[in-house]
Amino acid sequence: xxxGEGPIRIGWIVDRLDLLGELLRDHVILTVLAVVxxxxxxxxxxxxxxxxxxxxxxxxxxxxTLYAIPSIALFSLLIPITGVSIVTAxxxxxxxxxxxxxxxxxxxLNGVPPEAIEAANGMGYTRTQRLLRVELPLALPxxxxxxxxxxxxxxxxxxxxxxxxxxxxxxxxxxxxILRGSSPFAATAIYTxxxxxxxxxxxxxLALLALQRALTPWARRRSA
Amino acid sequence: MQDASGxxxxxxxxxxxxxxxxxxxxxxxxxxxxxxxxxVLVGPSGCGKTTSMKMVNRLIEPTGGRITIGGxxxxxxxxxxLRRRIGYVIQQVGLFPHLTIGENTAVVPKxxxxxxxxxxxxxxxxxxxxxxxxxxxxxxYPNELSGGERQRVxxxxxxxxxxxxxxxxxxxxxxxxxxxDGLQNEFLRLQSRVRKTIIFVTHDVDEAIKMGDRIxxxxxxxxxxxxxxxxxILANPASEFVERFVxxxxxxxxxxxxxxxxxxxxxxxxxxxxxxxxxxxxxxxxSDELTFALLVDDDNxxxxxxxxxxLRGDGPIDPGAATPGAPTVEPESTLRDALSAMxxxxxxxxxxxxxxxRVAGLVSVDAIGERLRAPVRxxxxxxxxxxEADATS
Numbered sequence: 001x002x003x004g005e006g007p008i009r010i011g012w013i014v015d016r017l018d019l020l021g022e023l024l025r026d027h028v029i030l031t032v033l034a035v036v037x038x039x040x041x042x043x044x045x046x047x048x049x050x051x052x053x054x055x056x057x058x059x060x061x062x063x064x065t066l067y068a069i070p071s072i073a074l075f076s077l078l079i080p081i082t083g084v085s086i087v088t089a090x091x092x093x094x095x096x097x098x099x100x101x102x103x104x105x106x107x108x109l110n111g112v113p114p115e116a117i118e119a120a121n122g123m124g125y126t127r128t129q130r131l132l133r134v135e136l137p138l139a140l141p142x143x144x145x146x147x148x149x150x151x152x153x154x155x156x157x158x159x160x161x162x163x164x165x166x167x168x169x170x171x172x173x174x175x176x177x178i179l180r181g182s183s184p185f186a187a188t189a190i191y192t193x194x195x196x197x198x199x200x201x202x203x204x205x206l207a208l209l210a211l212q213r214a215l216t217p218w219a220r221r222r223s224a
Numbered sequence: 225m226q227d228a229s230g231x232x233x234x235x236x237x238x239x240x241x242x243x244x245x246x247x248x249x250x251x252x253x254x255x256x257x258x259x260x261x262x263x264v265l266v267g268p269s270g271c272g273k274t275t276s277m278k279m280v281n282r283l284i285e286p287t288g289g290r291i292t293i294g295g296x297x298x299x300x301x302x303x304x305x306l307r308r309r310i311g312y313v314i315q316q317v318g319l320f321p322h323l324t325i326g327e328n329t330a331v332v333p334k335x336x337x338x339x340x341x342x343x344x345x346x347x348x349x350x351x352x353x354x355x356x357x358x359x360x361x362x363x364x365y366p367n368e369l370s371g372g373e374r375q376r377v378x379x380x381x382x383x384x385x386x387x388x389x390x391x392x393x394x395x396x397x398x399x400x401x402x403x404x405d406g407l408q409n410e411f412l413r414l415q416s417r418v419r420k421t422i423i424f425v426t427h428d429v430d431e432a433i434k435m436g437d438r439i440x441x442x443x444x445x446x447x448x449x450x451x452x453x454x455x456x457i458l459a460n461p462a463s464e465f466v467e468r469f470v471x472x473x474x475x476x477x478x479x480x481x482x483x484x485x486x487x488x489x490x491x492x493x494x495x496x497x498x499x500x501x502x503x504x505x506x507x508x509x510x511s512d513e514l515t516f517a518l519l520v521d522d523d524n525x526x527x528x529x530x531x532x533x534x535l536r537g538d539g540p541i542d543p544g545a546a547t548p549g550a551p552t553v554e555p556e557s558t559l560r561d562a563l564s565a566m567x568x569x570x571x572x573x574x575x576x577x578x579x580x581x582r583v584a585g586l587v588s589v590d591a592i593g594e595r596l597r598a599p600v601r602x603x604x605x606x607x608x609x610x611x612e613a614d615a616t617s
Contacts, residue, residue, distance in 0.1 A: 113318075
């Protein structure tokens, strides 16, 4: 912190653009993987709940419990089984998405107007056609709302995976920041990591919102 | 009128029992709806009218008996295919909010995998039929339409694949009374063109009388209390239940069904300004029904009544002597409106006028009374005396 410079060393950042790009890419991959897998599992479970509503309590209970486990604790529990690997990270990350996604998918499907379902049945839709062409499109706004929360949460959680030596922007915060507290560049690394993670979260949130708007033009137009 | 595009729908001893319930929801229902007619199922809640209707497209499966459409058992097709051949309109309309009006209308053609241009042509044609300009409405979403407009789209959607049979579950129940009347009239006009076989559920007796070619009155436990034409049910309720259900004012309801054109008209004694009194007296004496002459203007429009008193003495008639206010009725007026107009005037005669207000004849209060006592055509096609016991079953 000599030379009258502030805590942020622009030069340090400029010299490491390649590294930052790599970390950002890893962060995106870990996030997308977790959210996509989480979405697929949640869909399966939500459909199971629809088939037999009694499953709702137990499934939400289990995913709620997973959600409550601190991430570091979950990593420590998993490492003896799956080792220090992307699998460990993803198991943890996916389990955190489940509660939000399952709840929103179930809520979204429950929110489909009963008269739309009645009409679909009377019109001769098969169950699958009704799900794909009527129920899912109408549940989309609620599902995407859940997806946005899950994504933003996951972006934050991915930084923690640096603690078990996996990449992502957490590397800047943990490895180049906290663990090198004496380095003159530690603060720069931490701030850069946080700023990029926040920017990524905001970008992902807005992108999903834009996607939802594009997919549900009917939900916006109102008059008459 | 073109030939019916509908098909005969027949219930044969149809029963529906729900598990865990001793009493059947629909009990041994047997009735036939001829092709191209509207059959209204009406009754208090819990009478099984909606259940009966939903068994036709197997949204509810019968537990006994048989339903046929055009002679074919509905169980001979997979339920989904059966439903695509039956139009379905519900009270809440149930348009899909995420589809445009055009897409909503095209739902069944799409399920039937019609080619895109055929579907497109058909949807435009249908929107036109229900009175919605396709260019204006095709690409809008349901939440941009009024309740009445949505209801019309619901009807267009049900007609899309030109099904022989339509099921309508209280289709105008959610619309306010003024617009309901308009939609009902519009639908009757449409039906006179498309001539579908329609099973129409309502709890409103007046709607049943207005819409039905025939009415099935159901009572609690899904028992058919009476199945007949509206006129025959009002003239000869089969049971105390039916009598109570159609209401104490069934005489007035019959008046609402009849039209002035159905009455025997009396030839009026027409008088124009300046005619000779003695001459008019002679003409009036020749008529055994009339004690009044009708004064008209040069265009044959009624001005007022001339009575014996005005005709005393000789010389030309004084137009100022006429009692003004001859009640006019049109051939399409209901007997109820005609009677109301006639009772309000001192001379209990109504002047029937054409669309330009010219005199076409006279009707009397007596003629209306006679009309109510005349035999009524029943669902069997026979004429039945009014008050005849057990006219139908």
